[in-house]
Amino acid sequence: MRKNGPLALFFHALFVVFMLAPLVIVCVVAFTPEGYLSLPTRGPSLRWFKAIFAYPEFLRAFYASLWLAALSSTLAILLSVPAALAIARYRFPGREAITALFMSPLMVPHVVLGIAFLRFFSQIGISGTFTGLVLSHVIVIMPFALRLVLAASYGIDRRIEHAAISLGADTITAFRRVTLPLILPGVVSGWLLAAINSFDEVTMTVFIASPATVTLPVRMFLYIQDNIDPLIAAVSACLIALTAGLLLALDRLYGLDRLFVGSGKG
Amino acid sequence: MSLAVSERNAPFWLTGPALLVFLGLVIIPLGMTVLLSFYDWGQYKGIVPDFTLKNWREIATDSYFFEIFLRTFRIAILVTLASVLIGVPEAYILNRMSPGWRSAFLLVVIGPLLVSVVARTLGWALLLGSTGLVNQGLMALGLIATPLEFMFTETGVVIALTHVLTPFMILSVWASLQRLDPQIENAAMSLGAGWWTIWTRVILPQIVPGILSGGIIVFALAASAFASPAIIGGRRLKVAATLAYDEFLNTLNWPLGAAVATLLLVALVAIIVGSNRLIERRYAQVFE
Numbered sequence: 001m002r003k004n005g006p007l008a009l010f011f012h013a014l015f016v017v018f019m020l021a022p023l024v025i026v027c028v029v030a031f032t033p034e035g036y037l038s039l040p041t042r043g044p045s046l047r048w049f050k051a052i053f054a055y056p057e058f059l060r061a062f063y064a065s066l067w068l069a070a071l072s073s074t075l076a077i078l079l080s081v082p083a084a085l086a087i088a089r090y091r092f093p094g095r096e097a098i099t100a101l102f103m104s105p106l107m108v109p110h111v112v113l114g115i116a117f118l119r120f121f122s123q124i125g126i127s128g129t130f131t132g133l134v135l136s137h138v139i140v141i142m143p144f145a146l147r148l149v150l151a152a153s154y155g156i157d158r159r160i161e162h163a164a165i166s167l168g169a170d171t172i173t174a175f176r177r178v179t180l181p182l183i184l185p186g187v188v189s190g191w192l193l194a195a196i197n198s199f200d201e202v203t204m205t206v207f208i209a210s211p212a213t214v215t216l217p218v219r220m221f222l223y224i225q226d227n228i229d230p231l232i233a234a235v236s237a238c239l240i241a242l243t244a245g246l247l248l249a250l251d252r253l254y255g256l257d258r259l260f261v262g263s264g265k266g
Numbered sequence: 267m268s269l270a271v272s273e274r275n276a277p278f279w280l281t282g283p284a285l286l287v288f289l290g291l292v293i294i295p296l297g298m299t300v301l302l303s304f305y306d307w308g309q310y311k312g313i314v315p316d317f318t319l320k321n322w323r324e325i326a327t328d329s330y331f332f333e334i335f336l337r338t339f340r341i342a343i344l345v346t347l348a349s350v351l352i353g354v355p356e357a358y359i360l361n362r363m364s365p366g367w368r369s370a371f372l373l374v375v376i377g378p379l380l381v382s383v384v385a386r387t388l389g390w391a392l393l394l395g396s397t398g399l400v401n402q403g404l405m406a407l408g409l410i411a412t413p414l415e416f417m418f419t420e421t422g423v424v425i426a427l428t429h430v431l432t433p434f435m436i437l438s439v440w441a442s443l444q445r446l447d448p449q450i451e452n453a454a455m456s457l458g459a460g461w462w463t464i465w466t467r468v469i470l471p472q473i474v475p476g477i478l479s480g481g482i483i484v485f486a487l488a489a490s491a492f493a494s495p496a497i498i499g500g501r502r503l504k505v506a507a508t509l510a511y512d513e514f515l516n517t518l519n520w521p522l523g524a525a526v527a528t529l530l531l532v533a534l535v536a537i538i539v540g541s542n543r544l545i546e547r548r549y550a551q552v553f554e
Contacts, residue, residue: 004362012359012371015352019374022389022429023381025399029392037392079284086280098281101288107538108296109490111507112527115514116295119302119524139291142284200382203492203507207514217382217493224384224497228391236385243381247373 023240030237032230048234058235061219065199068130068215072137073194076145077187079138084146085179088153106143113140114207121208128210136208140201141194148193152186192250296531303525313520321525331509331526335533338506341423342489348428349484353435354477358469360436361443375433383430387497390426391417394498422498423505427488434487435480442476475549482541486534506530 004012032038033045052058086092087099105113117136121127156179164174180187202217209218216239223232303321306314325331360368360375378386393400394416401413416422446469454468492507499505504512506526513523 004359008355008359008362011355015356016371016374018352018429019378019432022386022393022426023378024389025392026385026389037395079287082280083284086277090277092277095277098285101292102284104288104292107486107535108292109486109507109527109530109534111490111492111510112296112299112531115510115524115527116299117291118514119298119520120291120295123298135291138287142288196380200380202382202384203490206492206511217384220382220384220388221493221496224388224391228388232388233392236382236388239385240381244377247377247380251369251373 027237030234048230061216065216069195069198080145084149110203114204145190145194148190152183305521307521345488349432349435357439426494438480
C-alpha cells in the first residue's frame, strides 16, 4: 500500500485541528483568571475550578449521573445477556422482530423518547423520579449493551457447554462456570459503553429530569441556556479530562478499534 | 424429551424479561404519544382527551412549522454532505497509516464521541462567538473586516453538528475500507491508472455502501439533534427537536408537541427504512 502524500497529511492535520479545537478551547478558557470569557493571557489560574465547589448542584448532578449510569447499565446488561444468548443460539419465530425492537432506541430520536417517557411517567405517577430516569436510560442504552454481548455470544462453541452438562453440571452451573466466562469480555465492554452513553445522555433526560434528579449534562445544558461563563468551561474541562483518562484506560485494556469498529458485525 | 421441550421454550424465557420491558417502556409510551397528538388543548383547560385533528391541521397549514421542518432537513443534508467530504478522505488516510499512528489518531476520532455533546458544543460557542477565536483569527489575517455571524445561524449549527457526527461517518467508511484488498489498488497502479482513476474506478465503488450507511446514520442523528441546535441556534433558530421541547416545557401545549414529535419520528423512520431498502437492493452483491 502507498504512503500518505503531503497533501493527505495536510488534510489530516486540518482534520485533527478541527476535531480537537473545541475541546482545547474549553480547557484553555477554563484557566482564565478574569471574571469573563477570555484566554488566560495573564497566566493560568485555578479560580474557576475552585468556584465549582461553591456550586454544589454541579457536584450533586455529577453523583446523580454516576449512579444513574452504573445502575441503568447494570440493568441493561442483566436483560441483554439472556436475550443475546437466545438470539445467537436459537431460530425462533419473531427473532428478527425482537432484535429490531431491542435495537430500535438507536433509530427513534431521543427527543421523541423523552416526550414519550414524560407523557407515560406523568400518567403512571413516577414523573421526575430517579426510578423513571433509570427505566428510561435502560431503554436507550440497551442497544449498546446487547450489540456487544451478542457479538461475544456468536463466537462461543456450544459443545463446551454440552460437555459440562454431560459431565453432570446443571444448567446454572454450566452458565456460571462455562458460558459466562466465555462472553465476559463482551459483557464488560457492553456495560462500559452503555454506562458512558447513559452518563452523556442529555436530549431525552432533559425532558424527564426534575430539579431533584437532574443529571450533569442536563445541569450543564440548562446553565448554558442562561449564560456562558468561565465556570461552565471549568466544569466541561473536568469532564473532558475525566473522559480522556477513561479513554486511555479503555484503549489499554481492550483496544478502541475492537470496541467501536469490529463490534457491529455479529 | 423434556430437554426438547425446554429447548423449544428457552428463547421465550430468555428474551421474555427484555421483551416485557420494551413493550411496557417503548411501545406503550410511543403509542400514548401518537394518541396525545390527537388530543385537544387550551391555555386554561389544559389537555382534553377528545379526538381532534386540530394539531395536525395546524402543522399542515401553518407555514411556521413547514419552515422549521424544512430548516431541520436542510441542516441535516448539509451536515451529511460535510461529513462525507471530511470523513471519507480521512478514513482513507487513517487506513493507510502505520498501526501505531493509526491507533493514536483513532483516539482523536473516537474521543470526542465520548465527551458529552454539551461540552463539545460549548467549545464551538466559544470558538464561533463574535469575539471568538475563529473571528479574531480571520480578522487578524485580514480576510474579513467585521466579525462573521456564526452564533444563532444555520452555518454555526452545521459546523457544530458536523464536528459531532463526522466520527460516525469515519467509522462506517473505515469498516468497509478494511474489507478492501490493498492488492487491487496496486494492480490498478501497475496497469497504469492515475490516482484519480484509482479513486473513482476502484476504491469509491467498493466503499459506497459504507458511505451510504454512514450517511443514513449522520442524517438521522442530525435531523433529530437537540443540544447543539439549542445552544448554537438559540431560541431564534428553531429546529424540529427544539420546537417540540419548547411546546412541551415552555408553552406546555403537549398535544401539539406530541404531533411535532410524531411527525419527526415518522419522517425519519420512512427515510431510514426507505434508503436502507434502496441500498440493499442496489448493492446486494457488495454486502455479501
